[in-house]
Amino acid sequence: MKKLNKSDLVEMVSEKAHLSKRDARLALDTCFDLIIETLIKGEEVNVTNFGVFQPKVRKSRAGTHPKKHTPLTIEETKSISFRLAKDLKEKINK
16 A cells, blocks of 8 residues: 655645645645644644544553553543544545
8 A cells, every 4th residue: 555645745735736846845734733733722623525633632540561560550641533524434435
């Protein structure tokens, strides 16, 4: 399976939008920065026909040390979940 990286995205945006690679990179960087800033504030990002990014908090919980087998507390962590848009999910599963 081929992977699409940021350089590939810049190239594709540059071609499709008739922008220089510099402008395309700036547009992508700005877009990603805005998404990150919004998620850090604890707000979700809904991109129509693509999906929803949601910040999640995993509460602290009891766990076991994998080598010592002693009890420990796993601290609260934050992460991001992504829920695919229904239309895109249907297109992918055709």
